[in-house]
Amino acid sequence: MEAAHLLAGRGLRVELFEMRPQASTPAHTTGLLGELVCSNSLKGTDPQTAHGLLKKELARLDSLVLATAFETRVPAGKALAVDREAFAAAITRRIESNENIRIIREEVCEIDADMPTIVATGPLTSERLAARLAEMAGSDRLFFYDAISPIVDARSIDYSRAFFGSRWDTGSTDYLNCPLSREEYEHFVAELLEADRVHAHAFEDVRFFDACLPVEVIAGRGSESLRYGPMRPVGIVNPADGRRPYAVVQLRRENLKGDAYNMVGFQTRLTYPEQKRIFSLIPALSGAVFHRYGSIHRNTYLDSPRVLKTDFSIRGHPRTFLAGQLTGVEGYLESAAAGIYAGLGLLSHLKGGELPVPPADTALGALVQYVTEPREERFQPSNINFGIMQDPGEIHRKRRREARLEREYRSFENWIDSLSGLI
Ligand SMILES: Cc1cc2nc3c(=O)[nH]c(=O)nc-3n(C[C@H](O)[C@H](O)[C@H](O)COP(=O)(O)OP(=O)(O)OC[C@H]3O[C@@H](n4cnc5c(N)ncnc54)[C@H](O)[C@@H]3O)c2cc1C
Numbered sequence: 001m002e003a004a005h006l007l008a009g010r011g012l013r014v015e016l017f018e019m020r021p022q023a024s025t026p027a028h029t030t031g032l033l034g035e036l037v038c039s040n041s042l043k044g045t046d047p048q049t050a051h052g053l054l055k056k057e058l059a060r061l062d063s064l065v066l067a068t069a070f071e072t073r074v075p076a077g078k079a080l081a082v083d084r085e086a087f088a089a090a091i092t093r094r095i096e097s098n099e100n101i102r103i104i105r106e107e108v109c110e111i112d113a114d115m116p117t118i119v120a121t122g123p124l125t126s127e128r129l130a131a132r133l134a135e136m137a138g139s140d141r142l143f144f145y146d147a148i149s150p151i152v153d154a155r156s157i158d159y160s161r162a163f164f165g166s167r168w169d170t171g172s173t174d175y176l177n178c179p180l181s182r183e184e185y186e187h188f189v190a191e192l193l194e195a196d197r198v199h200a201h202a203f204e205d206v207r208f209f210d211a212c213l214p215v216e217v218i219a220g221r222g223s224e225s226l227r228y229g230p231m232r233p234v235g236i237v238n239p240a241d242g243r244r245p246y247a248v249v250q251l252r253r254e255n256l257k258g259d260a261y262n263m264v265g266f267q268t269r270l271t272y273p274e275q276k277r278i279f280s281l282i283p284a285l286s287g288a289v290f291h292r293y294g295s296i297h298r299n300t301y302l303d304s305p306r307v308l309k310t311d312f313s314i315r316g317h318p319r320t321f322l323a324g325q326l327t328g329v330e331g332y333l334e335s336a337a338a339g340i341y342a343g344l345g346l347l348s349h350l351k352g353g354e355l356p357v358p359p360a361d362t363a364l365g366a367l368v369q370y371v372t373e374p375r376e377e378r379f380q381p382s383n384i385n386f387g388i389m390q391d392p393g394e395i396h397r398k399r400r401r402e403a404r405l406e407r408e409y410r411s412f413e414n415w416i417d418s419l420s421g422l423i
Contacts, residue, residue, distance in 0.1 A: 001033055001095055002339030003118045003323050003346070005064040008100035010347060010422075016095065019107035025124035031105075034065065034091030041081045042069050042332050048401045050384045054333055054363035055080070057412055058340070061364075061423065064094065065336040111136065113317050116350060118342050120324035122335070123299040130300055133326075136314055137307045146299035146330075147214075147267035148380055150275060151387050152251065153289040154259045162251075162284035167235035175252055176261060178284035179238055179245030180231070188281045189226060192219050195274040198295075214268045214296055230265030249282050252377070260291055260387035268294040291387040303379050304328045304371040311345030311355040312338070312372075321346050328371040331383040337364055338371075347422055356418040359411040361390040361404070 004014045021031030028035050042065075043051040058066045072086040095101055109128040111117055113136070121129055123146075134142040157176065166172035180188060197216065218229045227233070231247040238245050251261035268275060272293045280286050304327050307314055312327060314320045323342035324335040341355075341364065348355040358365030366389040370382055382388055392403040416423055 001091060002064055002336045003120065003321075003343035004095065004101050005098070006062075006340055006343035007347065008098050009062075012100065012347075012350075014101045015104055016101055017104050017106060017108045019105070019126060022105055023107045023126065025122075025126075027124055030088065032088035032092045033095050033103075034068070034088045036082070036084045036087065036332065040074070040084045040087075041076060041079050042066075043080065044078050045080050046078055047405060050363060050386050050389060051333070053389075053405075053408055054337060054367075054384045057362060057364050058333060058337055060412065060416065061337075061340050063336055063340060064091065065333065068094070111320055113320055116319045116346055118321045118323050118339075118346060119326060120322070120335075120339055120342070121300075121326060123297075123301070123325045125300040125326065133302065136317055136320065137302050141303040141307050143301055143303065143379075144298065145296065146301065146381055147296045148292070148294050149263045149266040150268075150279065150294045151254050151291040151385070152261045152263065152285065153291055153387070154261055156285075156287055156289035157251070157261070158284045158286060161286075163239055165236065165239075175250050175264075176284075177236055177238075177245070178249040178251065178282050179233075180247045180249070180282060182246045184281070184283060185227070185231070185247040186223070188278070189219050189223055191278050191281060192216050192270075195278050196271045197269045197274075198271055214270075214294075215266050216268060216270060249285075254291075254387055257391055259391060263294070266294055267296050269296055270294070291385045292383065299325070299330075299381065301326055301328045301381055305374050305379050308372050310357045310368065310372050311348060312342040312368075313345060313349065318349065325381070328379060328381040329367050329383070330381040334367060334383055337367060341368060344419070344422055351422075355422075356415060358415045359390070361392070361407050362412045362415065363389065363408070365411070365415070366390065 004016045008014050018033060020028055027037040045055055046052040047056050055066060068087055068090045069080055069082050072082045072090055074081050074083050096103060107126055111132055130142060162176050162178045164173045164176055166175050215230060218225045227247050231249055233245045233248045236244060236248050250264040252264050254260040254262045270278060275293045280288060302322065308322060309315055312321045312323065321342045323339040327338050329335060329338045345355045357368055360366050360369045363384050367384060370388045392400055392407055
């Protein structure tokens, strides 16, 4: 809808296909455009947070979703929460009354690679279209599940209780190892087994692929299972005593700066407060601040770093663009941002130009970079958070937030200037 709204606003005639209500997804219940399938919160508005920064940029980009959210806002402290019915009804009305948009209520099963197209069919894309996307992008590049491990703020780790080194390679600094003694491990497993879990949505398939089993499910298979799985200590030597730890949690750098770490193999369905409580039992993480918690859910998305160009077109298919959660961004407003960006990508393509990539110290730029930058490990979706945004550098902590805001403001405005008339 964001892409349609943007393109229609530039005078283009848009055909917007929506399969509901004739065919539905397992989560939607109405035929309204902009139906929020779960929470009615679009997160915080404070510009000193990553979510707040994204909102500021979206407002500058004339986001339909954001403007409608403010119009249909309900009280929720600092969060932007909406009356979900009023929100979806208002979005539907605005799209329906746009004379440049024709809404066609049918399931799309084919993509004509010659027709300028934006595909934004979301985490529950219909099966037939998913099959077509897999054909265009490569069948090993379309994922149906999202198994996310928590991300820890590097500054919150207790380095006196951790050490660097890959398995069999003590010299490497790619991994940070958090060792546990036998007692610590047993206590950890006992608490993990008792912890509260998020109950699966009725439609979600609770059978997990072996490659993305939740840690609590592995723990339930036997007291030693985690020591043969993600907490395996084999090939790891603690330089403090020259011995192999009883168990170990490995953290892998999440980004080049090394200011955020991913807990390797720690996808989980524990509730967020339980993740905080249980993972803090790992000695090096006793004071950990989490940029993102772990989760597992049905989510159709592409291996975007391998599939997408920086304008969100599919490699080898310059007229087919992806938007929304299919690109590997996660969340209502992140998806809206990806919609606007794909709209700009298509507009630039039609004008024969190239879309300038927003800098990584802006929220939009961080999302674009996150989903398009090549990486070695398996691509996992992300919402906006400071862990994926470029840091303001070596600035005193007190001034970090101000400096980030100043820099983001300059970068974003320079990027808007470089769009030469697209906005
Ligand atoms: C169960 C669940 C709970 C979630 N909870 C939250 C939450 O609390 N907060 C949050 O920020 N995010 C949440 N998300 C993620 C949220 O869905 C996305 O952030 C956002 O809605 C994605 O936007 P989108 O436009 O990419 O896809 P969607 O909003 O899903 O829109 C895609 C549209 O495409 C249509 N469609 C699909 N296939 C076809 C086809 N072949 N032909 C025509 N139309 C088609 C669908 O009917 C749908 O209307 C949740 C997702 C799920 C699945």
